[in-house]
Amino acid sequence: xxxxxxxxxxxxxxxxxxxxxxxxxxxxxxxxxxxxxxxxxxxxxxxxxxxxxxxxxxxxxxxxxxxxxxxxxxxxxxxxxxxxxxxxxxxxxxxxxxxxxxxxxxxxxxxxxxxxxxxxxxxxxxxxxxxxxxxxxxxxxxxxxxxxxxxxxxxxxxxxxxxxxxxxxxxxxxxxxxxxxxxxxxxxxxxxxxxxxxxxxxxxxxxxxxxxxxxxxxxxxxxxxxxxxxxxxxxxxxxxxxxxxxxxxxxxxxxxxxxxxxxxxxxxxxxxxxxxxxxxxxxxxxxxxxxxxxxxxxxxxxxxxxxxxxxxxxxxxxxxxxxxxxxxxxxxxxxxxxxxxxxxxxxxxxxxxxxxxxxx
Amino acid sequence: xxxxxxxxxxxxxxxxxxxxxxxxxxxxxxxxxxxxxxxxxxxxxxxxxxxxxxxxxxxxxxxxxxxxxxxxxxxxxxxxxxxxxxxxxxxxxxxxxxxxxxxxxxxxxxxxxxxxxxxxxxxxxxxxxxxxxxxxxxxxxxxxxxxxxxxxxxxxxxxxxxxxxxxxxxxxxxxxxxxxxxxxxxxxxxxxxxxxxxxxxxxxxxxxxxxxxxxxxxxxxxxxxxxxxxxxxxxxxxxxxxxxxxxxxxxxxxxxxxxxxxxxxxxxxxxxxxxxxxxxxx
Ligand SMILES: Cc1cc2nc3c(=O)[nH]c(=O)nc-3n(C[C@H](O)[C@H](O)[C@H](O)COP(=O)(O)OP(=O)(O)OC[C@H]3O[C@@H](n4cnc5c(N)ncnc54)[C@H](O)[C@@H]3O)c2cc1C
Ligand SMILES: Cc1cc2nc3c(=O)[nH]c(=O)nc-3n(C[C@H](O)[C@H](O)[C@H](O)COP(=O)(O)OP(=O)(O)OC[C@H]3O[C@@H](n4cnc5c(N)ncnc54)[C@H](O)[C@@H]3O)c2cc1C
Numbered sequence: 001x002x003x004x005x006x007x008x009x010x011x012x013x014x015x016x017x018x019x020x021x022x023x024x025x026x027x028x029x030x031x032x033x034x035x036x037x038x039x040x041x042x043x044x045x046x047x048x049x050x051x052x053x054x055x056x057x058x059x060x061x062x063x064x065x066x067x068x069x070x071x072x073x074x075x076x077x078x079x080x081x082x083x084x085x086x087x088x089x090x091x092x093x094x095x096x097x098x099x100x101x102x103x104x105x106x107x108x109x110x111x112x113x114x115x116x117x118x119x120x121x122x123x124x125x126x127x128x129x130x131x132x133x134x135x136x137x138x139x140x141x142x143x144x145x146x147x148x149x150x151x152x153x154x155x156x157x158x159x160x161x162x163x164x165x166x167x168x169x170x171x172x173x174x175x176x177x178x179x180x181x182x183x184x185x186x187x188x189x190x191x192x193x194x195x196x197x198x199x200x201x202x203x204x205x206x207x208x209x210x211x212x213x214x215x216x217x218x219x220x221x222x223x224x225x226x227x228x229x230x231x232x233x234x235x236x237x238x239x240x241x242x243x244x245x246x247x248x249x250x251x252x253x254x255x256x257x258x259x260x261x262x263x264x265x266x267x268x269x270x271x272x273x274x275x276x277x278x279x280x281x282x283x284x285x286x287x288x289x290x291x292x293x294x295x296x297x298x299x300x301x302x303x304x305x306x307x308x309x310x311x312x313x314x315x316x317x318x319x320x321x322x323x324x325x326x327x328x329x330x331x332x333x334x335x336x337x338x339x340x341x342x343x344x345x346x347x348x349x350x351x352x353x354x355x356x357x358x359x360x
Numbered sequence: 361x362x363x364x365x366x367x368x369x370x371x372x373x374x375x376x377x378x379x380x381x382x383x384x385x386x387x388x389x390x391x392x393x394x395x396x397x398x399x400x401x402x403x404x405x406x407x408x409x410x411x412x413x414x415x416x417x418x419x420x421x422x423x424x425x426x427x428x429x430x431x432x433x434x435x436x437x438x439x440x441x442x443x444x445x446x447x448x449x450x451x452x453x454x455x456x457x458x459x460x461x462x463x464x465x466x467x468x469x470x471x472x473x474x475x476x477x478x479x480x481x482x483x484x485x486x487x488x489x490x491x492x493x494x495x496x497x498x499x500x501x502x503x504x505x506x507x508x509x510x511x512x513x514x515x516x517x518x519x520x521x522x523x524x525x526x527x528x529x530x531x532x533x534x535x536x537x538x539x540x541x542x543x544x545x546x547x548x549x550x551x552x553x554x555x556x557x558x559x560x561x562x563x564x565x566x567x568x569x570x571x572x573x574x575x576x577x578x579x580x581x582x583x584x585x586x587x588x589x590x591x592x593x594x595x596x597x598x599x600x601x602x603x604x605x606x607x608x609x610x611x612x613x614x615x616x617x618x619x620x621x622x623x624x625x626x627x628x629x630x631x632x633x634x635x636x637x638x639x640x641x642x
Binding site for chain 1: 496596598
C-alpha cells in the first residue's frame with residue numbers, strides 16, 4: 001500500500017450483498033489481573049457515536065474465566081454505553097493467550113457478524129487484532145486517532161498519523177467485513193459512566209480443551225508500580241525539552257512537578273540524552289497523554305511531540321523563541337527563559353496551594 | 361536450528377520531508393535503512409545461533425533495491441538471504457504482506473525446516489505491528505509477541521520459554537517450536553559487521569524470487585499486492601491546526617513572578633477543572 005497510488009475512496013461503491021448481514025459495532029473489552037484497560041471504555045465512548053451514526057447496536061465483547069468478574073465487566077460495559085455484551089467464559093481464558101482468544105473472538109464474529117470491531121492498540125489488543133484480522137481475512141487499520149462513518153457508503157473511515165505524524169491518512173475497508181481498527185490509549189475521551197444503564201448478555205462457549213493449547217503461561221510478573229510513571233493517566237504533567245539545556249536544569253521540572261503532584265514528561269531528545277527514562281517520552285513514539293494541565297518548558301512543539309499531547313485541556317508553554325511552533329497551539333504562551341520562569345511558577349503554585357488549604 | 365528473520369527496508373524517517381505545497385512525501389535522496397526494530401530481531405537470532413549453532417536466513421519483500429538491506433544483514437552474520445520481489449506484490453497492506461511472506465517461508469522450509477521466525481516489533485513507516493501476527497496465523501505457528509527475552513530454547517525437544525511484555529507486567533510463556541516471535545526493542549545491540557562477513561556479504565548470491573518462485577500460484581494473485589489488500593488509503597492530508605494560537609502572557613514589569621501569577625489567575629478562571637485538580641492536592 002505504501003508505494004501504491006492513492007485510490008479514491010469516494011468513487012461509487014456497492015457493498016457485496018453477502019456482507020450486508022454484518023451489523024453492529026463491537027468493542028473488545030480488554031482486561032488483565034481483574035482490571036479492565038481504560039482504553040476499552042474510551043473505545044466504548046467512540047463506538048457509541050459510530051453505532052448511533054449507523055443506527056445500530058453497540059456491543060462489548062468480554063472473554064475471561066467464569067465468575068463474578070466477567071459479569072462485572074459486562075455491567076461496566078453497559079454503564080459506558082454498550083447495548084449488549086457477548087460473553088465467553090472458560091477457565092482457559094483466565095490469562096490472555098493468543099491462541100484461545102483468537103479462536104474465541106473469530107468464532108464470535110463469524111456467529112454474530114458485526115460490521116465494525118474496535119480494539120485498544122495495547123500489547124494485548126495488537127496481538128489479538130493482528131491475528132483475528134488474518135483469520136477473518138479482513139482489513140485492520142492500526143493506531144487510529146480518528147474514527148467516523150463515511151455517509152456516502154456507511155463505511156468506517158479511520159484516520160491515522162503517517163510518517164512520524166507529519167501527515168494523516170484516512171483508510172477505509174470497503175468490501176470486507178468486519179472493518180477493524182485499533183486505537184491507542186488516551187486518544188479518545190473517556191465517556192461519562194452511567195450506572196443506571198443496563199443491557200443484555202449473549203453467551204457463547206469457547207469450545208476448546210486446555211490440552212489442545214500449546215502455549216502455557218508459567219508466571220505473570222507484575223511491574224513494580226512504585227517507580228513506574230503513569231504518564232498516560234496523569235491529570236497534571238510538567239514536561240521539559242532540549243531547551244532545558246543541561247540535565248541539572250531538569251531538576252526545575254521535577255521541583256514544579258513535586259509541588260503540583262504531577263508526573264514528569266519529556267521530549268524525545270531529552271530521553272535520548274538519557275536525562276529521563278523512556279517511560280516519560282511524550283509523542284508519536286512515546287506516550288499519548290491528555291491531562292487537564294500540561295506545562296511544556298523548552299519544548300519547540302514539533303509535530304511528533306504535538307500529536308502526543310495536543311488534546312490536553314490546558315497547555316502552558318514556556319519558550320525563549322517567540323516563533324516556536326508550540327505557541328501555535330498552546331493555551332498560554334510565555335516567552336522567556338525557562339530557568340527563571342519555572343521557579344517563579346513553582347512559587348506561584350505553592351502559594352495557590354497554601355491559599356486553597358486555608359480555604360479548606 | 362533454523363531461524364528466518366523478516367526484515368523490511370524503510371526510508372530513514374529522520375530524513376523524510378513533506379512537500380509544503382503538495383503534501384506528498386519527498387522520498388528523493390532519503391536513504392533507505394533496515395527497519396531499526398528488525399535489527400533487534402536479527403541480533404537475537406544471531407545470538408541464538410552463536411549458542412546453539414544453526415542457520416539464520418533473512419527474508420524481505422520489497423522492490424529490487426531492498427537487496428541492499430539483505431546484504432547489510434549478511435554482513436552482520438546472517439547465512440542466507442532471500443528477496444521476494446514482483447510487480448504483483450506492490451501496494452500490499454498487512455494482510456497481503458503476510459500472505460506473501462508466509463508463502464515464501466513455506467518455500468524456504470522445503471529446503472530446510474524452519475524452527476522459528478523472528479520479526480521486529482513494528483516498522484517505522486507503516487508502523488502497524490500487524491505483519492508478525494499475520495504470518496504466524498497463516499503458517500499456523502505459535503505466536504509470541506513483544507518478547508523481551510528468549511529465556512531458553514531446547515531445539516531437540518522443540519521447547520521454548522520466553523518473557524513477553526504484557527499490559528502491567530511480564531508473562532513467562534512456555535511454548536513449542538515452530539513459533540513466530542516478535543522481538544521487543546532495546547534488549548540487545550546489533551554487533552559490528554566483521555571483515556570476513558563484509559566480504560562474504562558482497563559476494564553472496566542473494567536469492568531473488570518472483571511471485572511464482574515464492575510459491576504463489578496464479579489463482580492466489582488476488583491475495584497479494586493491491587488486489588489482496590482490504591484496506592484502501594482514501595486520503596492523505598496535513599493535520600489542520602484546529603486550535604487557536606496561544607494567548608501570550610505579557611506583564612509590564614517583565615518580572616517572572618508577575619508572569620507566573622498572571623498565568624495562574626487566567627487559567628484558574630478559564631479552567632475551573634484545573635483549579636479543582638490543584639485544590640485536591642492542597
Ligand atoms: C519518527 C519520529 C518520531 C518522533 N517521536 C517523537 C516523540 O515521540 N516525542 C518527541 O518529543 N519527539 C519525537 N520526535 C522528535 C521531534 O521531531 C523533535 O525533534 C523533538 O520533539 C524536539 O524536541 P525539543 O522540543 O525538546 O527540542 P528542540 O526542537 O531542540 O527545541 C528546544 C526548544 O527550546 C527552546 N529553548 C532554548 N533555550 C531555552 C530557554 N533557555 N528557555 C526556554 N526555551 C528555550 C528553543 O527555542 C526550542 O524551541 C520524533 C521524530 C521522528 C522523526
Ligand atoms: C503510512 C502508512 C500507513 C499504513 N497503514 C496501514 C494500516 O493501517 N493497515 C494495513 O493493513 N496496512 C497499512 N499500511 C501498509 C503496510 O505498511 C504494509 O502492508 C507493509 O508492507 C507492512 O506493514 P508494516 O510496515 O506496518 O509492518 P509491521 O507490521 O509494523 O512490521 C512488523 C514486522 O514485520 C516484518 N515485515 C514487515 N514488512 C515486511 C516486509 N515487506 N518484508 C519482510 N518483513 C516485513 C518486519 O520484521 C517488521 O518488523 C500502511 C502503510 C503506510 C506507508
